[in-house]
Amino acid sequence: MDESGGVEKVGRAVQELVLKADNVPKNYMYDEGGCGFGDALMPSEDDGIPVLDLLRLSSSSSAQQELPKLHRALHSWGCFQAINHGMESSFLDKVREVSKQFFQLPTEEKKKCAREPNDIEGYGNDTIYSEKQRLDWTDRVFLKVHPEDQRQFKFWPQSPNDFRSTVLQYTESLRLLSEVILKAMAKSLNLEENCFLNESGERSNMFLRFCYYPPCQMPDHVLGFKPHADGSTITFLLQDKQVEGLQVLKDDQWFKVPIIPDALFINVGDQIEIMSNGIFRSPVHRVVVNKEKERLTAAMFCTPDPEKVIKPLDMLVDETRPLLYRPVKNYVEIFFQYYQQGKRPMEASKI
Ligand SMILES: O=C(O)CCC(=O)C(=O)O
């Protein structure tokens, strides 16, 4: 509790809890009887999370064969693993390395870019709203990385000293890649290729979240990230190279997301589910923790200009597919309000 008698909004770093406490604190624990979070299925190769070759998807000679695969992937799973995305393996290692070096710094050093109690940008973890809330076993660095004039460098780690240049280069690579994917998605729906990009606006936003999941003594009772769907248009996830943890819900069953070296895991977020009038689904996913090993990931969220009204594209609404969603504006804001109350933010838009 803070001095005003309310709940203290900024908790201790999970990384410190691991070092100091013998037991996992109660507000991180689900159900006493064991939840079997690790019991998810490993999808088979034929029937699993699709793997798409982005070079084939964007080259005119092979796109006609690849676009239907993209359509099927986003309709059934809402996600896929992207290979041949054009980023060197050594560069992806560099992105992982700068975040690892940051999380290895002493707490005092990391706190130099700590988030404010009522904001999410910077270094920190879950905002605490109530004592009943279940917290995620993770520390994060959350940064608004695009557009350029909205970067708040006071929240960006100064150390390691190549953190900033690496993040800027990664942002630019994913900004270009997001255009390739959003165009391919439109084409796979037989729409004009720029339609999702136009809906997102010229001042679309990008947010980068590095997550550090320390090892946890009770992996059956604790989650690294509770079940949620993303509020983005699309999300790019750079997974840990060795340690699995991400799971996707499909047909009421949890599936593990396998590690494919240097692939990017790409998923649709709620705003594309809305724009596509439900043809592409925004998958619910969660993260489990590991007893021995730490895990590090980087998630890049692309979102429309908050001033743009987002609604299903007219071309995707007809008698056979009636309008499923109401228009929304600044969905990222709505997203956090609903998420904090434990509600699926998409409910704000469903008809
Ligand atoms: O770290 C992961 O594997 C997933 C993180 C995630 O779902 C998110 O940041 O929204």
Ligand SMILES: [Fe+2]
């Ligand atoms: Fe997510």
